Amino acid sequence: MSSDSDGSPINLGDLDGQLFRIPEADLTNLVAELEKRSLDRKKAPAVAQVMAKLRPRLAILKPERQATLVRFFAEPFADLLYTSGEPRKAVGRIPRSAIVPCYKLFLEHAEAHRVQRYQDDLEEIEKDNDAALIELGTGFWRYAAGRLRQVLTDAERDKNKKRAIIEQLGGEPVFEALIEMVGVLEVAVPVMELRKALPSSGLSQVTNAHLEHICTALNTVHRQRPANTQFIVFVILARLQNPSMIVEIMQRAEDAGTVADVSGITEIANQAIVSQTEEKIRGLEEKIHSSTSGQDLALQTEKFVKDILGAARAVSGSGSRMQNRQVQRTKTEMADLVRREMLEAVDGQVASSLSSLGDLDSGRDPVAAQKTVEDRIVSLMITDRFAEELGIERDVNKRLAELEHDIGAQSEALLSKIRSRNASALDPDDAQRQLYTQVRMTELLLGPEKANQLRLEGIRLLNGA
Structure with a gap:
């Protein structure tokens, strides 16, 4: 429980609704406490869920975070982190849930006094002193990488040890994440220098200055550890607005x-x-x-579709046949998912809500029913923007046409009732409410001109003209 600036309590169980009401000071304290609790393996999953809800606010305010060594440990691979409901592992990405178990594994194989010294030194450095942080990191990240690399080497030599470590970490995906963590930590300094040189996210154009920093990072890592060059690629990919840009970047780097x-x-x-x-x-x-x-889901799906199309462009010219088939299969899976879960699964609910709008005796809340139909119209209009790319335009057009027919029929039926001037059939207040409901849905579906025509005709009839 925290408090708003006016003193009223905020229930942290409703973070989605209260997130932007939490005072910044309270948010900073809350994050610090959560970071401490995340070191407890039993509490870590619950803490990760809360932190995932806090991230939209943290991304805006960027409150000062506690100078913990575990956060410093994760800094070089911060671009690769993502939040997942399961400890899955995509190539070049690291689930946040893997950080704590891997860090604890490091602590088990590290010298306690040396770790404490790194923590003490970290707390003495001002948060904006990048040079001092890199100087500290140069030693700490190399030490952490060395300790964990030895663990991995021993695991590859002894299957029983490997099995025990995987079980300790919480599964194969976390073990795979550990491998990539170590790979990044081994080349942490050039990675950090590249991260500092590139825009933090949404890189839509690579300038000559960006390219120079990319080439420097590639060359440095290639000379130090050729096998670790892939981690430079993963960082670049994480910063790109469109993954297809990577092909052009590599060609320019070669030139x-x-x-x-x-x-x-x-x-x-x-x-x-x-x-x-x-x-x-x-x-x-x-x-x-x-x-x-x-509506929100359709907007998010649109972004997913753009990502997939970007992936298709990226591998179409330089990828293998198998990679091209994998992307096409993913595109098909997304089409099936959208058709099944976003279109078909909602059909019955929308039909019921639409029907109840014209039936005063339905017993349903007309406001809730209207919101359901409006949300459906808007989500379909958004889905229509990417339907052709997924091959589901027929499914979307069919539903839009059905809504147009049903809403049009409801509007005509309403006008007919108003024309009848039969108060027992339709109360004037209810008639006006239904009229503006139909006007709103017509505006969303067919545009303001059609909606205005309906509004004017309805008002004329209500006024007895």
């Missing part, structure tokens, strides 16, 4: 004279794009099952 293996890097990039695209389908399924608004 600029990078010493890295461009063809190998492009192949790794394609693998990551395909894997992350497949993960988007599972992410969309989670959003569908948790969504309360068809």
